[in-house]
Amino acid sequence: MSPLADHDRTQVDDIIDRWGGDAEFAVEILQEIQARFRHLPQAALERVSERTRADMGRLYHIATFFKAFSLKPRGRVPIQVCTGTACHVQGSARVLDAFSRELRVRPGESTADLEFSLDGVRCLGCCGLAPVVTIGDELVGGVDSSKVARLLRKPRKPGAQPRAKESRDA
Ligand code: FES
Structure with missing residues (x-):
């Protein structure tokens, strides 16, 4: 897993903060991360898990259940x-x-x-x-x-x- 660059990590943290660091808003948080990065980088999922205490298994379930999410970079x-x-x-x-x-x-x-x-x-x-x-x-x-x-x-x-x-x- 490649770590998030400082700038990207700050953006992920800002998104998490906007949703109060609340795991209840995991879908919304992941939507914003997907919009920002055009996919869900593994390191961003780890950061969401760390900051919101959401289980990684649950985040992966969301990431793979909804068609709008992608674990691989999407086109512009x-x-x-x-x-x-x-x-x-x-x-x-x-x-x-x-x-x-x-x-x-x-x-x-x-x-x-x-x-x-x-x-x-x-x-x-x-x-x-x-x-x-x-x-x-x-x-x-x-x-x-x-x-x-x-x-x-x-x-x-x-x-x-x-x-x-x-x-x-x-
Ligand atoms: S079937 Fe409704 S827009 Fe294509």
């Missing part, structure tokens, strides 16, 4: 391809394959340069626009596989990382 720009029923019917599997091919990663992975991460997700709540994709903070409807390369060439601001609302098994 998260890409989510909706695979819900309406999007599936409209060909989202082909869209997901096209992103996978263009980026040379599988769903759940990030590109080597940590520019993009790719995930298939459940209904994004705008089925009328199916098939739907979010790229960073932009939602794009009516995507077909022929548009994927062009979508990836567009300059992107980093988007909000997914929130911890969806479990891996949900």
Whole structure:
């Protein structure tokens, strides 16, 4: 495990302090750490455990239960391809394959340069626009596989990382 740099450790401590160092807020603390580091570094989990007295097993359970968390670094720009029923019917599997091919990663992975991460997700709540994709903070409807390369060439601001609302098994 590589230790946290002093600056990173201070940021982790600030996050823990914002939540009163209370293990009851472990999910919220981990969400902020995930947003800051784009993953949950092992050393940060150790620090949360040390400062809040939360059991490491519980922290790992949270980190692996919610899809929004990752123990490996995630891309600067998260890409989510909706695979819900309406999007599936409209060909989202082909869209997901096209992103996978263009980026040379599988769903759940990030590109080597940590520019993009790719995930298939459940209904994004705008089925009328199916098939739907979010790229960073932009939602794009009516995507077909022929548009994927062009979508990836567009300059992107980093988007909000997914929130911890969806479990891996949900
Ligand atoms: S199924 Fe894709 S937005 Fe609802």
